[in-house]
Amino acid sequence: MSPLQSKSSAILLLLLLLPWAANAGTLSVISTDRWVHVVRVYDGDTFRTTRGERVRLLGINAPEVAHNRQREQVMGHEASIRLQQLISGKTVRLSFDKVRQDDYGRTLAHIYLRDNSWVNAQLVREGLAHVYTFEPNHSRTKALLVAEKQARAAQIGIWSTDHFRVLAAGKVTARHIGQFRLITGPIEQSSGWSFQLGRLHISVPKKYRQWFKHPLQLTPGQTITVRGVIRVSRTGNYSLALHSPFDVEYSDRSIQP
Template sequence: MVPVLRLIVLFAVLCSASAWALGPETLQDGGLARVSRVVDGDTVVLTDGRQVRLVGIQAPKLALGRANFKDWPLAIEAKRGAEDLVLDQDVHLYFAPAPQDRHGRVLAHVTRQTDSVWLQGELLKRGLARVYTFPDNRVLAAELLAFERQARSAQVGIWALVHYMVRTPYTLAADMGTFQIVEGRVLDTAQVKNTVYVNFGKNWRSDFTVKVSARDAKLFAEAGIELLALKGKRVRVRGWIKSQNGPMIELDHPERLEILEDKKDPIAR
């Protein structure tokens, strides 16, 4: 059986994505491997044939032969960034709590063997990816978000483009079906039967809303976030925009919601 290591990324403001040490986060040691090909900015192929999805991030997507799908802006640059970091190099794999996705890809955090550079952190730091977590894969989310904020503040990579700009609740009309980061002040909250609604506009039938099931709301409470107490607070949420009484994001874990400092500016970079 592969041993379980307790790992955490040690970093401070403006630190590099290179130091790993023992700590409170539990990941499974996946051992060493060599990267033979980079598919895109968040997927690599190993010499043994395994395809590894870099868990916790989403790089700009390449079409990769998919019909009616166009490359996202900076998708080629993100792929080249990953190639620059790990192509034809030995890497260390640390399996995520859910170690495989429905496509059969390995889900892992990856570090470069020569100097322990954390691939996810470095891609975020260069502005070549966004944080993209799931309920069963949330390990190191706080560290990932810190690197993303650093790149966004510096407006490097994707953060220099309107395509990836943080949205406000009133600028989502053209964003249906896309993954977005949205920031604004909560106007009201309500629980209707088994669902919690976080409303950002006066008209819940047309304005932006965040939706959380009562079951998932327990995860937020465990993380110290009382959803019904968010009224008046500025928050940043991320997810896929769907149309349900106006634009809506459905959240199923707390790492996709950040409570922000109470500033007057509408967008905190």
């Protein structure tokens, strides 16, 4: 083959392969999802694949089932059974956000069935899980919050129980310490990164302030709803830490980032 023929053949081969190379490159850049087969469901938000990978459903938290010395939370069994119905023995798609693994080595992912049903949102919509997110994994938080508000409005699942029902700020007591709750009420005092809500002192710890665009701009008398774990300080005061802007819901505005 002459040099001219060789060069022509190379050009022809390149032209034939170019569309495939472009498609392959596009897929590798925009698609990082992958499929796994579910072999065991541990509870309402955690499962294991056939390869031994433990997967934690991203952006939500289901009531705990009984394990070790921990008692089962209200509707923990129901949430676990529902997740089994949805994914047990099936091949599901894992879709990721910015951080793909938690401190326990579990893979963090949004789960989709073959019909493209979004399992995380399904559990929230049915009142079998609540929104529970940390920065920077917030690409789908707004959609999850919409699903949660629908379940709360309908008072279904966990939202029909005393353990999870939205709590008035003035009714926080010692029995609520350690619980994750949604708490609502009018703001009594506000100053930058902290404010008072009924008996609760709400604050944004320094390490989480990077996720907020600016210090909290709140007005005394304004009614809001916050989410988080109720703690007690050394002085005996009740407190709650906000981890992201999504932990605050404004009654007079749409859900804020």
